[in-house]
């Protein structure tokens with residue numbers, strides 16, 4: 001039985017190995033929500049509550065012109081989707097923290113699973129519900145004037161998945177370096193999350209802010225992601241989408257490099 | 269199967285260097301069953317972690333299953349199994365799910381993994397708990413699950429870090445039956461750590477005694493005991509014959525010291541004899557001939573604890589945390 005694996009290990013972990021291992025890691029993570037359907041349904045419905053409460057306030061709070069002439073929902077909804085992705089994938093490390101405390105992380109480290117798959121699989125698990133959530137809130141919003149472009153939305157979700165792999169890997173690294181000092185994880189995660197969110201125009205248009213904010217937002221990868229999602233949700237594919245995809249790929253690459261370093265540093 | 273040369277691990281804790289493993293040379297042949305015996309903090313787990321690629325050695329080299337642990341850690345991992353000192357099952361997972369996933373991590377398909385998982389759970393007396401979440405298992409049940417996880421892919425080389433800790437005697441026996449069967453069927457090479465002396469004594473052919481990160485003895489349990497400890501002999505005689513007996517015993521115990529305690533007109537002598545069982549009848553005859561017969565005699569074969577005591581001056585049994 002083990003022989004198949006031994007033969008595979010002779011070669012460098014090829015892309016097919018990484019993909020298959022990622023699937024296994026992803027699937028193990030998915031078993032948690034799948035075995036607990038109540039919490040699954042609850043978490044899938046959460047964005048609806050958020051949207052239902054926040055959406056109506058939005059139009060009156062900020063003058064309509066700032067939203068680029070689109071309907072408030074059309075502008076706001078992609079922001080919510082990015083936000084869910086952000087919250088979800090930045091939590092990748094928090095589940096890992098529990099496994100670091102028992103021996104289960106060590107047990108998995110001792111298996112032949114490729115190192116990158118450990119991070120990618122976990123990050124994708126945090127991203128997966130977003131596909132359901134994103135489509136769900138889009139459909140629910142149709143009666144309120146939201147125009148759904150399914151393929152564009154799907155492409156937008158994939159870009160978010162790529163970004164999520166990067167952010168998830170960074171979160172994973174953070175959990176590793178803050179091992180035995182769990183509060184550091186939460187401190188750093190929270191401290192970074194909110195400025196990044198506000199400076200990307202997720203909640204409110206950055207155009208309404210002062211000049212320094214606009215400049216700062218240019219250095220925030222999330223800005224490009226949010227812009228890309230807005231373009232896609234509006235049913236267009238253009239420069240914004242391209243920049244967004246680029247920002248996602250760069251984030252994923254940086255995240256994985258940092259993550260692999262963190263894992264091997266952890267063996268010292 | 270395993271070759272290490274000057275394998276060393278230092279940890280740095282707030283500028284202090286902890287020398288956890290100090291340049292050990294270990295050679296294990298295919299099919300061997302070896303126990304690392306040592307007190308808390310001796311460096312057993314650290315050694316195992318280096319051999320299983322979970323820790324990078326500070327210096328020295330280690331080849332495991334023909335591959336260098338630093339140059340090809342992924343290759344090593346594919347060829348071994350590891351049961352760590354902690355609990356391997358994820359707390360919120362169901363037992364059976366973790367077992368099947370473990371098999372898949374090692375490249376088994378779902379059908380094989382499921383069959384193997386069920387077989388192991390049954391034989392480790394966990395079948396009824398297959399659908400429980402790990403956190404709801406007792407300590408001993410969790411430990412049995414750890415063992416089951418490690419056996420999923422029937423590795424050729426298996427490392428176990430204190431596998432039987434927390435198990436009751438029946439489950440310990442059961443665990444050993446498993447390990448022995450695996451060995452008989454697949455020729456598995458087994459390296460384990462323990463601080464149960466009786467376990468190291470009765471189960472493994474070879475015992476490597478580790479203390480303060482260094483190997484202080486490496487041999488079969490029988491040889492270690494014969495060479496380093498010897499049988500413990502206690503004889504009681506009437507106070508009147510004490511002088512006679514003291515002379516006889518002193519000659520028999522060439523090396524080692526002769527202890528004596530006097531109470532209620534009786535003197536109790538204690539000494540170690542490397543071949544006590546063989547010498548005792550002759551000794552009794554001489555005492556009898558000298559008119560100083562023994563009132564009672566007690567002969568205890570040595571334990572590995574006696575060996576450890578002889579080597580370090582400390583007892584393993586006291587837990588000897590340093």
Ligand SMILES: Nc1ncnc2c1ncn2[C@@H]1O[C@H](COP(=O)(O)OP(=O)(O)OP(=O)(O)O)[C@@H](O)[C@H]1O
Pocket residue numbers: 279280281286287288306307308309310311312313314315353463
């Ligand atoms: N990650 C670490 N950082 C710092 N010191 C460590 C680390 N791991 C182990 N040590 C130290 O290295 C020494 C050897 O530890 P190790 O865990 O190998 O002992 P052991 O023989 O397995 O003991 P036990 O029987 O208690 O499991 C100890 O002094 C321990 O405190």
Ligand SMILES: [Mg+2]
Pocket residue numbers: 312313314353429
């Ligand atoms: Mg240990």
